[in-house]
Amino acid sequence: MLRIRDLEVKYGDFQALWGVSLEVHEGEVVCLLGPNGAGKSTLISAVSGLIKPHKGRIEFRGEPIDGLPTHEIVTRGLSQVMEQRRLFPYLSVEKNLVLGSFQKPARARRAESLEWVFELFPILRERRNQLAYSLSGGEQQMAAIARGLMSRPKFLMVDEPFLGLAPLVVQTILNIIQRINGEGVTVLFIEQNVQLALGASHRGYLLESGHLVAGGAAKELLESEMVRKVYLGI
Numbered sequence: 001m002l003r004i005r006d007l008e009v010k011y012g013d014f015q016a017l018w019g020v021s022l023e024v025h026e027g028e029v030v031c032l033l034g035p036n037g038a039g040k041s042t043l044i045s046a047v048s049g050l051i052k053p054h055k056g057r058i059e060f061r062g063e064p065i066d067g068l069p070t071h072e073i074v075t076r077g078l079s080q081v082m083e084q085r086r087l088f089p090y091l092s093v094e095k096n097l098v099l100g101s102f103q104k105p106a107r108a109r110r111a112e113s114l115e116w117v118f119e120l121f122p123i124l125r126e127r128r129n130q131l132a133y134s135l136s137g138g139e140q141q142m143a144a145i146a147r148g149l150m151s152r153p154k155f156l157m158v159d160e161p162f163l164g165l166a167p168l169v170v171q172t173i174l175n176i177i178q179r180i181n182g183e184g185v186t187v188l189f190i191e192q193n194v195q196l197a198l199g200a201s202h203r204g205y206l207l208e209s210g211h212l213v214a215g216g217a218a219k220e221l222l223e224s225e226m227v228r229k230v231y232l233g234i
């Protein structure tokens with residue numbers, strides 16, 4: 001579904017990604033692992049068209065998307081939930097959600113999509129008229145994911161969905177990821193906790209200082225000597 005070949009991204013003189021190639025197949029949940037500054041957010045922002053690659057190729061559903069504007073990429077079925085949630089603090093939860101469905105095909109399904117995300121996250125239905133800033137961290141993350149889903153993506157990329165959340169909320173969001181995946185949404189998410197991420201994924205990739213250093217089935221990665229030594233300390 002997503003194929004990235006030899007991707008390089010530069011910020012001025014600083015090169016953040018070096019020849020990164022990876023694939024995500026339809027129906028998968030894949031995690032992108034790596035320490036702070038590894039280039040994880042850079043990678044998914046390049047896929048979304050928010051950052052222009054210096055080199056490389058990005059294909060979505062068999063067609064090149066590098067160079068396309070973000071709204072065009074969203075229309076093709078790819079949606080990104082950014083780091084830090086990025087809600088509009090002084091708009092209601094419902095208005096924030098509706099903003100996720102402004103592209104044409106999604107707009108026609110707005111009411112149905114709202115119903116879908118309220119069913120996925122019942123707490124958001126309760127909070128629909130509340131201003132976004134007044135939500136708890138967990139509720140904000142749920143609202144950010146729900147907004148991403150309002151565009152009815154076939155492919156959802158989520159940047160650190162579990163950051164700073166209590167275990168119970170982490171579990172709620174994990175369940176949602178499994179559920180939407182079961183409903184046909186392919187998922188790529190970023191996470192630094194190796195065990196948590198691989199436990200929730202079919203496959204994973206490990207990025208370090210802009211280089212892809214490992215990739216494979218979640219179970220194999222968890223058992224690999226390198227991951228065990230460096231990331232799990234065992």
Ligand SMILES: Nc1ncnc2c1ncn2[C@@H]1O[C@H](COP(=O)(O)OP(=O)(O)OP(=O)(O)O)[C@@H](O)[C@H]1O
Nearest residue numbers: 011014016034035036037038039040041042043083
């Ligand atoms: N707009 C920018 N201008 C210059 N350098 C940047 C910019 N954005 C990111 N970088 C640098 O690129 C590298 C990769 O950043 P990126 O945000 O992709 O990492 P990350 O893996 O998502 O890290 P984190 O886990 O902290 O979110 C870092 O060294 C960062 O300082």
Ligand SMILES: [Mg+2]
Nearest residue numbers: 040041042083
């Ligand atoms: Mg990041």
